[in-house]
Amino acid sequence: MPTYSAPVKDIKFLLHDFFNLHQYNNIPTFAEATPDLLDAILDEAAKVAENVLQPMNLSADGQGCKLEGGKVITPDGFKEAYNQHLEAGWQGMTGDVNYGGQGLPQTLGLILNEFMVSANWGFAMYPGLTKGATEAISAWGTDEQKELYLPKMYSAEWSGTMNLTEPHCGTDLGLLRTKAEPQKDGSYKITGTKIFISAGDHDLTENIIHLVLARIPGSPEGIRGVSLFIVPRNSINEDGSSGENNGVSCGALEEKMGIHSNSTCVLNYDEATGYLLGEKDKGMKAMFTMMNEARLGVAIQGLAIAEVANQNAVAYANDRVQGRALTGAKNPDDKADPIMVHPDVRRMLMTNRAFIEGSRAMSIWAGIKVDTAREHPDEAERDKAEELLALITPVLKSYMSDQGVEAASRALQCFGGHGYIRDWGMEQFLRDSRIAPIYEGTNGIQAMDLIGRKLPAKGGAAIRAYFDMIQTFIDDNKTNDSLANYIPLLEKALGRLQAASMWLMQHGMEDPNNAGSGAHYYLNLMALVTMAYFWADMAKKAGEMLAAGEGDKTFLENKLITADFFFSHMLPETSSLKVKIEAGAMSVMALDAQSF
Numbered sequence: 001m002p003t004y005s006a007p008v009k010d011i012k013f014l015l016h017d018f019f020n021l022h023q024y025n026n027i028p029t030f031a032e033a034t035p036d037l038l039d040a041i042l043d044e045a046a047k048v049a050e051n052v053l054q055p056m057n058l059s060a061d062g063q064g065c066k067l068e069g070g071k072v073i074t075p076d077g078f079k080e081a082y083n084q085h086l087e088a089g090w091q092g093m094t095g096d097v098n099y100g101g102q103g104l105p106q107t108l109g110l111i112l113n114e115f116m117v118s119a120n121w122g123f124a125m126y127p128g129l130t131k132g133a134t135e136a137i138s139a140w141g142t143d144e145q146k147e148l149y150l151p152k153m154y155s156a157e158w159s160g161t162m163n164l165t166e167p168h169c170g171t172d173l174g175l176l177r178t179k180a181e182p183q184k185d186g187s188y189k190i191t192g193t194k195i196f197i198s199a200g201d202h203d204l205t206e207n208i209i210h211l212v213l214a215r216i217p218g219s220p221e222g223i224r225g226v227s228l229f230i231v232p233r234n235s236i237n238e239d240g241s242s243g244e245n246n247g248v249s250c251g252a253l254e255e256k257m258g259i260h261s262n263s264t265c266v267l268n269y270d271e272a273t274g275y276l277l278g279e280k281d282k283g284m285k286a287m288f289t290m291m292n293e294a295r296l297g298v299a300i301q302g303l304a305i306a307e308v309a310n311q312n313a314v315a316y317a318n319d320r321v322q323g324r325a326l327t328g329a330k331n332p333d334d335k336a337d338p339i340m341v342h343p344d345v346r347r348m349l350m351t352n353r354a355f356i357e358g359s360r361a362m363s364i365w366a367g368i369k370v371d372t373a374r375e376h377p378d379e380a381e382r383d384k385a386e387e388l389l390a391l392i393t394p395v396l397k398s399y400m401s402d403q404g405v406e407a408a409s410r411a412l413q414c415f416g417g418h419g420y421i422r423d424w425g426m427e428q429f430l431r432d433s434r435i436a437p438i439y440e441g442t443n444g445i446q447a448m449d450l451i452g453r454k455l456p457a458k459g460g461a462a463i464r465a466y467f468d469m470i471q472t473f474i475d476d477n478k479t480n481d482s483l484a485n486y487i488p489l490l491e492k493a494l495g496r497l498q499a500a501s502m503w504l505m506q507h508g509m510e511d512p513n514n515a516g517s518g519a520h521y522y523l524n525l526m527a528l529v530t531m532a533y534f535w536a537d538m539a540k541k542a543g544e545m546l547a548a549g550e551g552d553k554t555f556l557e558n559k560l561i562t563a564d565f566f567f568s569h570m571l572p573e574t575s576s577l578k579v580k581i582e583a584g585a586m587s588v589m590a591l592d593a594q595s596f
Helices: 008-018 035-063 078-088 106-140 143-154 283-319 343-375 379-414 416-420 426-433 443-454 457-477 487-510 512-547 553-570 573-582
Strands: 066-068 071-073 158-163 179-182 188-198 207-214 227-232 234-236 242-245 248-253 264-276
Touching: 008 035, 008 343, 008 512, 035 078, 035 106, 035 426, 066 248, 071 248, 078 106, 106 143, 106 158, 106 207, 106 227, 106 283, 106 343, 143 158, 143 207, 158 188, 158 283, 188 207, 188 227, 207 234, 207 264, 207 283, 227 234, 227 283, 283 343, 283 379, 283 426, 343 379, 343 512, 343 553, 379 416, 379 426, 379 443, 379 457, 379 512, 416 426, 443 457, 443 512, 457 487, 457 512, 487 512, 487 573, 512 553, 512 573
Parallel strands: 158 207
Antiparallel strands: 066 071, 179 188, 188 264, 207 227, 227 264, 234 242, 248 264
């Protein structure tokens, strides 16, 4: 049976020592988030993840969801766990205080999401989808809509979803056919079918608030004519209680590769009553509030599955005896040594460790940018944070979800044949992980978004700010002897990214396929440079704390060892990525389609 222990110690190091969250007290959401309060929340969330969610993960995967009599039934234990989630007030932790939320930082919400996903990905998606829906309603809803929906969604009495995909269209949402017929009372009748709707129907809440993309008759063709609607599964009575079904039904549950305990539904809308959210024909603008929230959430999912898979692989590698160390027996009293002595096993585990700890730093940094962009008192600081966040979101979503799959695969590999057997739980981690590079915008789309939209946005302001952030760190630390093994390598990697950016700018205009063929490589190049920046900075902090005799000596020394591994074994990939980008599209596009 797999196990899980929340990485509270690493997160407290990042929050208190590395990022020093206290410095952000001029941002309202951080003002109440004292170190003691954050620690108490982290400790309690860890207990829930370890003792409530994780123990039912394997059995829930085997049982899955069921559709009976038109209603979806979640696995055993989910209803009870969800009630604990509701009673403890976890759902509204980062919500608007004006509507019953607790107003704590979005940064904290991302961290708690990591715990939940590591412990039980399928369960975590139910409150996760609600979080995205509340963000959209909070950003675009009228005062009346906020007052009606947010309190019960923050309390977790009601849940939420996002409805984009249809049988004939996924990424190209301009092709959608779901109709929204205007009514005299200002509402709309929504008719159509949506597929792949995560948490689309279930027995955990008394109502589900669907956010649905649809087209109003007479609206422009394509994406410019799409609007967003609030469509409750059950009608809402005048007293705010849930009434009869609102013409929304689950037509089928998708049979999936993984995340079996989350209900992925085909939803049918048969003249369901809906209400416009945001402006007419501006549905994608409103929906992207959910999408951007979701994309950071997917990045966290990649990190989370890597963490739990790696924890179990480390435990197995220390316990399983097989073969002898190349340098001689390490366990002479036994017939074999633990497989942890083998360099190839250590290579896999160290790669996972460096990815996990580097990604955690990047994701918390992104969370701080979310809070800064929303609530910093200085407009210039808000704008700068928003630009950097827009730039880095597709990078984190794509790289962390791709590497989450790779990390789960490496962890499974450490088990050998046992990793392929269900009872160990590793094959579930790998199956679950594979959805992350696909949903909320495939990773190929993320890469194209990065180079096609984010790089040139506002005349390249964001990428210039990004380059300046890293170059300033390099310049400030060139004479720091403790970073002599890191700063030159970081500077070379940054130079490769800058050169690749110029190459794409020049040759992408000559042939757009040059940009398309290099987009994936460019995104991964930026991800590695970003991670190198954070690893160098974490190494700096760890060294300073060791010199001052602060913190846990072993923990900090292990940070330095892991930083060494990243810079010597992972960052060199930036060289080959640059070569691949500059190879262009000729050999990619040369083969005739019929020859494949």
